[in-house]
Amino acid sequence: MEQTGRVTSIAVLGGGPGGYEAALVAVELGADVTLVDADGIGGACVLTDCVPSKTLIATSELLTTMRGADGLGVDVDGARADVGHVFGRIHTLATAQSHDIAGRLTREGVRVLSGSGRLAGPHCLEVSSADGQTTRVEADVVLLAVGSSPRVLPGAEPDGERILDWRQLYDLPALPEHLIVIGSGVTGAEFASGFRALGCEVTLVSSRERVLPGEDADAANVLEDVFRRRGITVLNRSRAARVRRCGSGAGEGVEVELTDGRVVAGSHALMAVGSVPRTAGIGLEEAGIKLGPGGHIAVDRVSRTSVPEVYASGDCTGVLPLASVAAMQGRIAMWHALGEAVAPLQVRVVSANVFTDPEIATVGISQEAVESGSVAADVVKLPLATNARAKMQGMRDGFVKLFARPDVGTVLGGVVVAPHASELVLPISMAVQHNLTVDQVAHTFAIYPSLAGSLTEAARQLMPHEKAAVAG
């Protein structure tokens, strides 16, 4: 794909991973780059969403490990979190990371403007700063990377005290006694897992048959089982209609009314019902930018919008709400705009992780696609309980699953449910990205004993002569 005309200046709206990674690429390629952000460099990713939640989960994971220590002969009775310290650490770490990124942008020559921006034509951003000044930024190419915000359910509006979105959690003065998490997608499941480990009573309200409806069903079943065993109350097929505050003094709390009339009482409610793109009221439609039904900006695989020389990246495009994808879309946009050779985004090779305990990491095709017949694949699933290292470490829950093309044995995808699955999935991602075969994976040395040994073992079981031996 080729870009006509020489591009020398870039304006980026939004300083999250979809924006700042792009700005760094563009400045490295010699462009004159201005980045505009309203709320802080690093975006929601660094300041309120991904980084804070994973920092919280670092503490909750440690607590879970310590609670399981007696099985390995270690007595660590009484392990508990100092919530003031945990929340303080989250704020400090997020702020420091934001400063680090801002410092790097400036050092590399990106002009950073603080203020609220809108598109004033395909080559212009209008920026209103806090002191009331308006600045116009003209550029050959504009990249929109405005991200998203928590979806608000009418009748359950967050108040920052008892009814919360995930950005308000870390300002609580104390741990909730009983947190009702509404929504059992990735965000809801991660917070349910994390806050349970911190010591809260947790009820998870899920509108579907099971938690994590978008994930591999075997993986979600393992997780739901672990949740129940750890004392989380999971309410399946339960849709929240509204949330209200109730009681006073020590008895103050919330009531969640479900659509079937049941009422669930707790101390706090966390709304985790998805996100909406921040695309309203910033001049997009006026400039002719096509939006999808949910307000997402429609883009092609090199991040172009419907208007030439306006690109978009990250959560505002609705492609995949992941920091890694946002950053890659932004880089691709700049490579394309600045005339570099560029490979279009391939969603099929994106790996994703649910940071529950255990974690769930996935890449490539899904079991659902295999079962529906849309993809032909052989599947091998090995429970962690059969892995020597897992036994030594006292791990009970989880598995490794590998999908391969039946004829040639190309690895098509995989699922890992294990502690640190986010690290363990990389060999599968490499195999999927580079079209490796199960023979190639099986002939790779894995450390003995290691969880990675289950990956090479699954690949071995998918090799044609092994399959024939099993069938015979």
Ligand SMILES: Cc1cc2nc3c(=O)[nH]c(=O)nc-3n(C[C@H](O)[C@H](O)[C@H](O)COP(=O)(O)OP(=O)(O)OC[C@H]3O[C@@H](n4cnc5c(N)ncnc54)[C@H](O)[C@@H]3O)c2cc1C
């Ligand atoms: C709780 C939670 C946990 C997550 N954990 C992970 C994870 O573990 N791994 C992962 O890959 N992803 C995770 N994500 C998703 C990840 O945070 C997003 O995919 C990522 O933030 C998207 O980056 P972005 O650049 O598109 O938007 P953002 O990070 O939201 O940044 C957008 C920026 O644009 C600015 N902006 C918006 N409108 C304007 C305007 N008009 N003028 C000026 N500035 C504006 C905002 O202030 C913001 O700074 C998580 C999400 C949530 C909600």
